[in-house]
Amino acid sequence: MGRVVLVTGVSRDVGGRFARRIAADPGVDRVIGVDVTPPRSDLGAVSFIRADIRNPVIAKVIAGQEVDTVVHMSVHAAPEPGAPVSRTTMKDHNVIGSMQLLAACQKAPGLERLVVKSSTAVYGSTSRDPAMFTEDMGAKRLPRSGYAKDVLEVEGYVRGFARRRPDVAVTMVRAANTVGERVSTPLTDYFRLPVVPTVLGYDARLQFLHEEDLLGVLHHATLGGVHGTFNVAGDGVLMLSQAVRRLGKPSVPVPTFAFSGVSNLTRQAGVRGLSGELTGLLTFGRGVDTVRMRSVLGFEPTYSTAAAFAEFARSVAPSPVPNPWGPVRRAPAPAAVGTTTGDDRG
Numbered sequence: 359m360g361r362v363v364l365v366t367g368v369s370r371d372v373g374g375r376f377a378r379r380i381a382a383d384p385g386v387d388r389v390i391g392v393d394v395t396p397p398r399s400d401l402g403a404v405s406f407i408r409a410d411i412r413n414p415v416i417a418k419v420i421a422g423q424e425v426d427t428v429v430h431m432s433v434h435a436a437p438e439p440g441a442p443v444s445r446t447t448m449k450d451h452n453v454i455g456s457m458q459l460l461a462a463c464q465k466a467p468g469l470e471r472l473v474v475k476s477s478t479a480v481y482g483s484t485s486r487d488p489a490m491f492t493e494d495m496g497a498k499r500l501p502r503s504g505y506a507k508d509v510l511e512v513e514g515y516v517r518g519f520a521r522r523r524p525d526v527a528v529t530m531v532r533a534a535n536t537v538g539e540r541v542s543t544p545l546t547d548y549f550r551l552p553v554v555p556t557v558l559g560y561d562a563r564l565q566f567l568h569e570e571d572l573l574g575v576l577h578h579a580t581l582g583g584v585h586g587t588f589n590v591a592g593d594g595v596l597m598l599s600q601a602v603r604r605l606g607k608p609s610v611p612v613p614t615f616a617f618s619g620v621s622n623l624t625r626q627a628g629v630r631g632l633s634g635e636l637t638g639l640l641t642f643g644r645g646v647d648t649v650r651m652r653s654v655l656g657f658e659p660t661y662s663t664a665a666a667f668a669e670f671a672r673s674v675a676p677s678p679v680p681n682p683w684g685p686v687r688r689a690p691a692p693a694a695v696g697t698t699t700g701d702d703r704g
Contacts (some may be wrong), residue, residue, distance in 0.1 A: 359389035361471075363580060364425040366411055366459065367432035369393035371540055376431065376573050377404045385581055390423050392416070393432070400582065411455040417462035420469070427471040428463055429580055430456065431537045433512055435477075435505040436544050452508040455589075463526070473529045473579045474516050475572075478565075478589060478646050479506040480532065483638035490647040493532070493587045495588035513587075520585075527583040529655075531575055534591035534646060535639075538569030539673035544636050546670070552677040554602050558611040562598040562643030565591040571659040571673045578657045588655045589646040592663040598640060601667055607677045614641070639673055 363380055367373035368391030381389040381403045391401055394410045409419055411432060420428070435453045463469050481487070482497035501507040511528065520528040535545050548554070567590060575590050602609045651657055661669065 360385050361427050361581075362386075362388045362390070362423060362425050362610055363427045363429060364390045364392060364420060364423065365404075365429045365431060366392050367430075367434070368404065368406065369395045369397045370431075370434070370573065371399075371542075371553070372536075372569065373431045374399055374401055374404075375451075376429070376576055378402045379573055380429075380577055380580055382458070383577070385580065388423070390425065392419065399504045402427075411459045412451065414458060414462070415466055416459055417595065420462050420466045424468060426468050427473070427580060428459070428469065429473045429576060430459060430476075431475045431576070432456075432459075433475065435479075448505075449508055452505075453511050453682070456512045457515055460515055464519060464523055469523070469526055470528070471527045471580070471583045472516075472519070473531065473576060474512070474578060476513055476532045476587075477505070477509050478528050478532050478534050478591070478644060479635065480510050480513060481644060481646065482506060483562075483635070483642040483644050485642055487642060487644065488647045491589070492647045493589055493650055501635060521629075527585045529579040529582070529584055530587040531579055532587060532589050532646070533572055534565040534567045534589075534663075536569055536572050537566045537670035539670065541569050541670070545620070545639070548636070548640075549601070549605060549670070554605070554606070554607050554609045556598060556602065556609050556611045557641045558613045560598075560641045562640055563595045563645055564598060564601060564639075564643055564663070565645060566663045566666040566670075567591050567597055567659065568661035568669060571661055574660065575651075575655075575657050577625060579655065582656065584655050586654060588651045588657075589648050590651050590657070590659070591646055591648055592659050592661050592666045593648075594663045595643075595645055596663055596667055598643070604667065604671050605674055605677075675689070 363386055365373060365377045370375045374397050377389055377391045378401060380386055389404045391406045392409050393403045396408060409416055409418055432455060463472060481491045481503055482499055484496040484498045501510060516528060516530060537546060
């Protein structure tokens with residue numbers, strides 16, 4: 359008998375793709391996808407159950423389906439494009455939903471593994487940050503609101519669950535900013551703007567994770583059952599200025615004090631919140647150490663940070679606004695595997 363896996367958040371693209379991928383693995387017997395709304399795409403062999411993880415009924419789903427592995431992918435940075443969901447509703451879904459799911463997992467005697475998709479956003483972005491955050495470090499300034507605060511709270515509940523259920527292998531995947539043709543997040547929305555605003559006087563260091571590597575590490579963690587928290591990112595870093603040049607788009611440096619006005623304009627242009635936490639990332643950047651990802655989790659990303667962003671850049675429509683610096687040569691497709699220092703001399 360193979361594993362019986364329950365995946366939350368399957369109505370979103372990445373959740374649905376992961377559910378289909380893990381269902382095709384010969385080591386998995388059944389996959390149950392759970393979400394509050396039906397998925398728009400076909401889930402194939404995945405059994406879909408319409409359920410809200412904020413409702414205690416999720417415990418009946420886990421028990422009734424004899425689930426031994428739960429993959430929690432339902433903590434989101436922003437609502438889907440066009441969805442009229444308030445920040446309060448998002449927080450309720452992220453935090454209260456995770457609490458209810460963990461309570462249900464605690465009552466499930468047959469549960470063996472829990473995989474939680476987290477984010478490097480828990481480290482924040484400040485001028486006091488180290489060059490690279492390890493998993494044992496905390497944020498220099500704790501987030502007071504937004505997605506980062508949600509993720510921080512969820513991680514706290516997950517650690518509490520791990521203490522109460524030491525028999526369950528709990529894997530927390532702190533994923534760097536994910537990019538790809540099908541990825542839609544506040545950061546990818548920002549890069550898709552016709553003119554990219556930057557913070558005057560700063561050039562943030564950024565790390566990226568290709569969407570296929572995100573699916574790959576979750577797949578690996580689901581079958582591996584390795585206990586622990588792991589930073590996951592492509593090798594190397596890119597400066598924000600390098601990323602913008604590789605997109606071939608004009609940029610406009612904006613003083614820090616004027617960024618709130620830019621936020622209002624970008625929201626009208628379709629960016630789902632150039633929030634304080636995103637502004638912090640675009641100002642100070644963030645770097646994470648991935649040694650534990652390789653040495654303990656045993657995962658190696660296929661794409662480096664530069665390669666992941668190059669793939670994303672090729673999917674971004676050119677800007678209708680002329681670049682004042684002239685045409686920009688797009689970076690050639692780099693080798694999928696390898697390390698990059700982020701050096702950009704073109």
